[in-house]
Amino acid sequence: MWFLENPRYEERASGPGLCADLEASGKPDVTVTFDVWGNKSGGLHGYDTIEIEAAGKKLQIYGSESGGYHDDTPHFGNFDSEADKRQHPELYHFPLDVFP
Secondary structure: OEOOOOOOEEEEEEOOOHHHHHHHHOOOOOEEEEEEEEEOOOEEEEEEEEEEEEOOEEEOOOEEEEEEEOOOOOOOOOOOHHHHHHHOHHHHOOOOOOOO
16 A cells, blocks of 8 residues: 555555455545654654555454555765755655644
8 A cells, every 4th residue: 555645655454355355445545544653853753554444444454564665766866864855855754744
C-alpha cells in the first residue's frame, strides 16, 4: 500500500484473505489506522498499523511492516543535508503529520 499524500512511502500488511478482501471491496483506496508515538520536539518516533478498512469493512490483519521509501530515479546531491532539505523538502517529509 502506498500513502496517497506521498506515494514514495509504502506499508506492507498481511492477513487471512487480505488480498481477496481488498479485491472484493472494489475500491482502490483503504483507510489505515495507526498507533503513533513521539513528541512535538522530537517528531514522529514510530507507528504501528492497528486497522485496515476497505469500503466500510474492517479487514482482519496479522500485522504490518514498513515497506520503506522507494524512488526509481537517481539522485545526485552535494551531500549537504541542510541544503538538500531546502531544495527537496518532499524527500524529507514523512506522510504522517501527527505533530503539527
